[in-house]
Amino acid sequence: MTVCHEHYHALHADMRLALDACAHQLDHSFYAYDLDGLDSHLATLKQAQAKLWFAVKANPVSAVIQSLAAQGFGFDVASPGELNQVLAQGVSPDRILNTGPVKTPAMLREFLQKGVRIFVLESHQQVHDLEAEAKRLDLSVDVLLRVQLPWPKSDDGSINVLGGSDPTPFGLTPEQWLPTEIQFSERLQLRGVHCFQWGNILDADELIANWQGAMPRLAALLDAWQIAEPVVDLGGGLGIPYTGQSDVIDWQQVCTALAQLKQQYNLGECWMELGRYAVGPYGYYVSRVADVKQNQGVTFVVIEGGSQHALRPALTNQAFPVQPLHASEAAPLPVQIHGSLCTGLDCLGKLSLPGDVKRDDWLVFSQAGAYGFTESMPFFLCHSLPAEVTLRGAELTVVRPAAPAASYLA
Structure with a gap:
């Protein structure tokens, strides 16, 4: 079951005013994060019978991390950079989970030295490396095993960004994680398993079906290790x-399913690592129109920013919703929105805008609070970096100003 919100992407009047003030002050493309909206949303997530972690890759902005920390989230970090950013916000290292397909000995040593004690292991090599580093520092740590399940293709043959039915570098099969294949020293305390192979699902029934399909195989692996009250991290x-989408996943249905899984399989805890669902709707990318032109029957709207600031549409062929900052009653016109890069790949989508869109209008791309600027390619063609601002009440804070290429060129 899904929940339909026809006006899910509509900008309310106060947000329009706030973004308009940002545009006038900055006079440059920018990202804006609605911290009040984020706080309200995060408070509703606490009803889940699960430990919630935030996938820092979705948005590592300091103020966003601080909001999540205040709401009790843990933090899923996959690099020393993410680790140091989270620690810099005053987060205790016991609220940090280390994930990721690459964990070199030096990285593991840094995480251990800075107090992290929970690791998701993706290979036998990572087991050996973590054991060696833990022994070197005379520590014991908790670990989960990342499991990759052979997965049937969907009816339409599609797969998700994590690989779906195809092999990926994430984790190992249950058979490769059996006690007959790998052993642990007393330095590593095996607490459970991690399994995550699905992405951006809007239908709770589909997500729950994935969980139910995975759990028997995960439970068999947990039984082989005889783990009492194990942790299952469902990512x-x-x-x-x-x-083009209007459905919103039913959070209450997700919560009910988690409680049922925990009871059915005698789990100690369910964990989830939320990224876009936690923060995505509370961010906006705003850029000014530089040109509007017709070419071979196509209307092109060219903006000052583009894929160097917001690459996701080009990566996924799925656009952020867009609308003019200033409301218009003009009839909609199909357009292609392109950015400032010298490549046809710099396309933010084939969309509709009011037919009176013109140069110097500002466009607002919503749902951009996750996988926005830090998923992009900011250095290509040596354009300026976008600014980032936070909005809380009537207060606008520039957390990172726009910066020219001279700020990063060697």
């Missing part, structure tokens, strides 16, 4: 609607 995968 994330809860989606938010982009252009």
Whole structure:
């Protein structure tokens, strides 16, 4: 079951005013994060019978991390950079989970030295490396095993961004994680398993079916290790609607399913690592129109920013919803929105805008609070970096100003 919100992407009047003030002050493309909206949303997530972690890759902005920390989230970090950013916000290292397909000995040593004690292991090599580093520092740590399940293709043959039915570098099969294949020293305390192979799902029934399909195989592995009250980390995968979508996943249905899984399989805890579902709807990318032109029957709207600031549409062929900052009553016109890069790949979508869109109008791309600027390619063609601002009440804070290429060129 899904929940339909026809006006899910509509900008309310106060947000329009706030973004308009940002545009006038900055006079440059920018990202804006609605911290009040984020706080309200995060408070509703606490009803889940699960430990919630935030996937920092979705948005590592300091103020966003601070909001999540205040709401009790843990933090899923996959690099020393993410680790140091989270620690810099005053988060205790016991609220940090280390994930990721690459964990070199030096990285593991840094995480251990800075107090992290929970790791998701993706290979036998990572087991050996973590054991060696833990022994070197005379520590014991908790670990989960990342499991990759052979998965049937969907009816339409599609797969998700994590690989779906195809092999990926994430984790190992249950058979490779059996006690007959790998052993652990006393330095590593095996607490459970991690399994996440689905992405941006809007239908709770589909997500729950994935969980139910995975759990028997995960439970068999846990039984082989005889783990009492194990942890099962189901990752994330809860989606938010982009252009052409209007459904919003039913959070209450997700919570009910988690409680049922925990009881059915005698789990100690369920964990989830939320990224876009936690923060995505509370961010906006705003850029000014530089040109509007017709070419071979197509209307092109060219903006000052583009894929160097917001690459996701080009990566996924799925656009952020867009609308003019200033409301218009003009009839909609199909357009292609392109950015400032010298490549046809710099396309933010084939969308509709009011037919009176013109140069110097500002466009607002919503659902951009996750996988926005830090998923992009900011250095290509040596354009300026976008600014980032936070909005809380009537207060606008520039957390990172726009910066020219001279700020990063060697």
